[in-house]
Amino acid sequence: MNSKIKFLKEQLKGLNLDGMIVSNPINISYLIGIDSSCEGILLITRKEVVYITDSRYIEAVNNVITIEDEIVVNDVRSVSKYDYENFFMFCENVGFEENYVTYSEYKKIMHTYKIHNLVETEKIIEKQRMIKTEEEVELTKKACEITDECFMYLLNFIEKGMTEKEIALEIRRYFMENGADDISFEPIVASGKNSSMPHAVPTDRKIEAGDIITIDFGCRYKGYCSDMTRTIFVDYVKEEYKKVYDLVLKNQQLTLKEYGEGKNSKVITNMVVNDFKVNGFDLVHGLGHGTGLEIHELPFVNSRVENILKENMIVTDEPGIYIPGHFGVRIEDTVLVGKGEGEPLTKSDKGYVVI
Amino acid sequence: MNSKIKFLKEQLKGLNLDGMIVSNPINISYLIGIDSSCEGILLITRKEVVYITDSRYIEAVNNVITIEDEIVVNDVRSVSKYDYENFFMFCENVGFEENYVTYSEYKKIMHTYKIHNLVETEKIIEKQRMIKTEEEVELTKKACEITDECFMYLLNFIEKGMTEKEIALEIRRYFMENGADDISFEPIVASGKNSSMPHAVPTDRKIEAGDIITIDFGCRYKGYCSDMTRTIFVDYVKEEYKKVYDLVLKNQQLTLKEYGEGKNSKVITNMVVNDFKVNGFDLVHGLGHGTGLEIHELPFVNSRVENILKENMIVTDEPGIYIPGHFGVRIEDTVLVGKGEGEPLTKSDKGYVVI
Numbered sequence: 001m002n003s004k005i006k007f008l009k010e011q012l013k014g015l016n017l018d019g020m021i022v023s024n025p026i027n028i029s030y031l032i033g034i035d036s037s038c039e040g041i042l043l044i045t046r047k048e049v050v051y052i053t054d055s056r057y058i059e060a061v062n063n064v065i066t067i068e069d070e071i072v073v074n075d076v077r078s079v080s081k082y083d084y085e086n087f088f089m090f091c092e093n094v095g096f097e098e099n100y101v102t103y104s105e106y107k108k109i110m111h112t113y114k115i116h117n118l119v120e121t122e123k124i125i126e127k128q129r130m131i132k133t134e135e136e137v138e139l140t141k142k143a144c145e146i147t148d149e150c151f152m153y154l155l156n157f158i159e160k161g162m163t164e165k166e167i168a169l170e171i172r173r174y175f176m177e178n179g180a181d182d183i184s185f186e187p188i189v190a191s192g193k194n195s196s197m198p199h200a201v202p203t204d205r206k207i208e209a210g211d212i213i214t215i216d217f218g219c220r221y222k223g224y225c226s227d228m229t230r231t232i233f234v235d236y237v238k239e240e241y242k243k244v245y246d247l248v249l250k251n252q253q254l255t256l257k258e259y260g261e262g263k264n265s266k267v268i269t270n271m272v273v274n275d276f277k278v279n280g281f282d283l284v285h286g287l288g289h290g291t292g293l294e295i296h297e298l299p300f301v302n303s304r305v306e307n308i309l310k311e312n313m314i315v316t317d318e319p320g321i322y323i324p325g326h327f328g329v330r331i332e333d334t335v336l337v338g339k340g341e342g343e344p345l346t347k348s349d350k351g352y353v354v355i
Numbered sequence: 356m357n358s359k360i361k362f363l364k365e366q367l368k369g370l371n372l373d374g375m376i377v378s379n380p381i382n383i384s385y386l387i388g389i390d391s392s393c394e395g396i397l398l399i400t401r402k403e404v405v406y407i408t409d410s411r412y413i414e415a416v417n418n419v420i421t422i423e424d425e426i427v428v429n430d431v432r433s434v435s436k437y438d439y440e441n442f443f444m445f446c447e448n449v450g451f452e453e454n455y456v457t458y459s460e461y462k463k464i465m466h467t468y469k470i471h472n473l474v475e476t477e478k479i480i481e482k483q484r485m486i487k488t489e490e491e492v493e494l495t496k497k498a499c500e501i502t503d504e505c506f507m508y509l510l511n512f513i514e515k516g517m518t519e520k521e522i523a524l525e526i527r528r529y530f531m532e533n534g535a536d537d538i539s540f541e542p543i544v545a546s547g548k549n550s551s552m553p554h555a556v557p558t559d560r561k562i563e564a565g566d567i568i569t570i571d572f573g574c575r576y577k578g579y580c581s582d583m584t585r586t587i588f589v590d591y592v593k594e595e596y597k598k599v600y601d602l603v604l605k606n607q608q609l610t611l612k613e614y615g616e617g618k619n620s621k622v623i624t625n626m627v628v629n630d631f632k633v634n635g636f637d638l639v640h641g642l643g644h645g646t647g648l649e650i651h652e653l654p655f656v657n658s659r660v661e662n663i664l665k666e667n668m669i670v671t672d673e674p675g676i677y678i679p680g681h682f683g684v685r686i687e688d689t690v691l692v693g694k695g696e697g698e699p700l701t702k703s704d705k706g707y708v709v710i
């Protein structure tokens with residue numbers, strides 16, 4: 001049996017669950033290695049693991065799954081009412097994904113399967129996904145490598161007079177033509193005053209001399225996401241920018257040191273919150289988030305929840321300061337949590353980069 | 356009160372519902388005119404209409420909502436447990452969106468509000484959205500106009516040796532730089548054999564002489580989507596393509612005549628299914644779908660469900676024939692359903708277009 005499903009079955013056992021209905025396509029993609037665009041449902045029963053999908057995907061799925069996976073693939077048209085009622089025949093408690101399944105889908109599950117007790121699983125698979133396997137780390141490293149190369153390319157590409165939108169489009173083009181599957185999210189290119197909005201959408205504003213530009217971007221490689229932000233300067237660096245830049249960078253680097261086994265995400269965040277406060281600024285968003293098959297996944301690093309970091313988690317480190325109506329600075333790496341400290345997987349220059 | 360909410364309140368009354376919790380951001384966007392990226396919840400209570408959102412969106416929302424809308428905007432931080440419990444104080448039955456709300460959100464609603472009876476509303480707002488207002492028709496017309504212009508542009512742009520991916524990227528660039536908000540979905544550019552897959556993803560395949568190319572694309576203008584497909588030819592039209600093209604076009608045009616008030620979507624689809632069958636082909640996907648704030652919305656035109664078309668619905672008309680391993684042809688317009696027949700809002704040439 002494939003090792004991810006084996007691990008999940010152990011977990012289910014510990015929770016006294018005899019089976020699980022997996023509906024979230026990203027969790028299915030994680031467990032059995034198929035593309036997350038496939039539509040289907042994965043049933044983990046006492047006897048077997050069954051993936052039910054429709055004829056559009058059967059061929060693609062059979063190309064990926066091997067005998068060692070021990071997964072039965074069924075065409076939805078060949079599964080009878082009787083089959084559905086029998087999947088969980090001798091199961092007392094069966095888990096489902098209460099954070100993904102809609103209320104009407106929940107009712108359909110209750111109606112379709114004969115399940116004595118349908119149990120909430122509290123993101124059990126999302127939690128399993130937090131700790132990356134060796135292969136997942138390698139794929140993320142590759143996504144980060146392409147992202148670093150894209151940044152190098154952009155430094156030559158960006159010129160005064162270009163619009164933010166043009167630069168954002170070029171990031172997409174670069175990724176598509178240089179080995180990535182896709183962008184991992186819509187790139188943010190925020191120049192001048194626009195950089196003061198953490199979630200700025202690229203506009204028709206043209207790059208000018210003296211500008212500060214925040215570029216937040218990433219790609220997807222074989223499903224796995226990278227996420228990096230660099231704040232760069234055009235022609236020269238204004239003095240007012242330097243003070244803020246230095247403070248953000250200092251905290252970004254301190255945080256890197258904290259991304260080690262056993263560290264508390266809330267404590268790390270509060271360290272940055274306090275240092276910003278002492279200097280008269282606020283941290284208005286989280287300090288980081290997990291990346292993997294999704295660009296935002298568990299664990300989240302902010303001051304609301306306490307998560308304990310573990311080796312081989314992959315988490316962003318992205319402090320930022322935003323001065324409304326003026327400018328903003330954010331510096332972000334995708335980071336592999338280590339035994340002692342974090343290893344940045346994105347490695348682009350974090351000194352003052354002037355183009 | 357704004358006319359869309361007034362209409363909804365009438366509907367709710369007819370269903371004996373005293374209020375409704377609207378969670379789907381697209382439905383909220385439709386009802387109160389704010390951007391669908393805003394995160395919040397809309398409560399329709401006996402006394403008032405309340406939109407609860409967080410500080411990130413308050414300013415943007417207040418810029419859009421007028422006094423005539425009679426909508427109270429609340430910052431989520433200022434709403435107490437007591438307020439939540441009182442919103443539906445004198446309501447017996449309150450509707451919710453069972454097809455959008457997850458099971459865990461459902462439980463949270465039950466916990467947060469004091470609601471006697473939480474009732475499924477069966478896509479009541481999605482159904483209201485089917486019939487477009489004059490303004491919605493105008494915005495869709497504009498999106499279609501930009502799409503037609505993009506097609507004209509592409510006929511000059513596409514050259515032998517270009518890849519499908521390059522063309523798809525150029526479609527995006529064109530829309531972004533020519534007045535659209537965005538693409539309305541990832542463009543399909545499928546050339547040669549690739550055209551035999553209805554949902555082909557653009558590849559690195561290069562355009563060659565003799566190729567058939569299916570281009571399925573659209574944009575979004577002030578939120579409203581267009582959707583058009585044209586199948587074009589490079590240098591010359593192979594005889595084998597002509598027979599299939601003519602059959603698809605004939606059915607696309609017959610369907611246009613059928614898109615009138617009172618017509619049955621299943622009957623229309625079966626007309627095409629039968630004509631394809633007589634000629635030795637199958638219709639492997641639906642004949643059309645509504646467009647609006649979403650690229651795929653109600654009503655759907657296929658042989659599974661019976662929908663009665665009504666004036667001022669906007670529905671695609673997109674028959675296609677796909678010969679596995681060889682080629683495919685699809686021709687699609689975005690169509691305004693009329694009293695008697697449909698009016699295509701996309702107007703690009705449907706004869707043999709040879710580039």
